[in-house]
Amino acid sequence: MTGPHALKPFLLAFPGPLRDRLVAAVLSGEKTATTGLLVEYEIExxxxxxxxxxxxxxxxxxREVAVVEITEVRVLPLGEADLRLALDEGEGFLSVADWREAHERFWHGEEMREALGDxxxxxxxGTMLVVERFRVVETLSPDVS
Structure with a gap:
């Protein structure tokens, strides 16, 4: 490996409390999947x-806190999200309905709408999603200045 600085960033949500919770869930091993909008990739x-x-x-x-390796990528419509995905997101969802409600709240939020320019x-x-499954391969010591 050439070092973590040579790696593309793996960003969850926007900086703030939600990202902090998601990063903690990844580091604890509870979160092994994440879901984004295909349109985000298209726009960028x-x-x-x-x-x-x-x-x-x-x-x-x-700060770079871990190295993650993608184990699977799937593109699917929102209507096909299943319980396995909801559980693997590591946010405590016990049903697809709960998972969907939280994700719709995020995707319909002002920050996301601004990022999408809509x-x-x-x-x-029918909204197309990108589901990434991943594993932590290395935990990094944060740079403390």
């Missing part, structure tokens, strides 16, 4: 990640 002209790709997990302070953005059963 970013290629989808591939299995085997490694990235640096970034905390709310912009103040009226809404998801429905």
């Amino acid at each position: 002209k970013e290629e989808l990640p591939e299995a085997g790709e490694r990235s640096a997990l970034i905390d709310s302070d912009g 103040p009226g953005f809404v998801v429905d059963d």
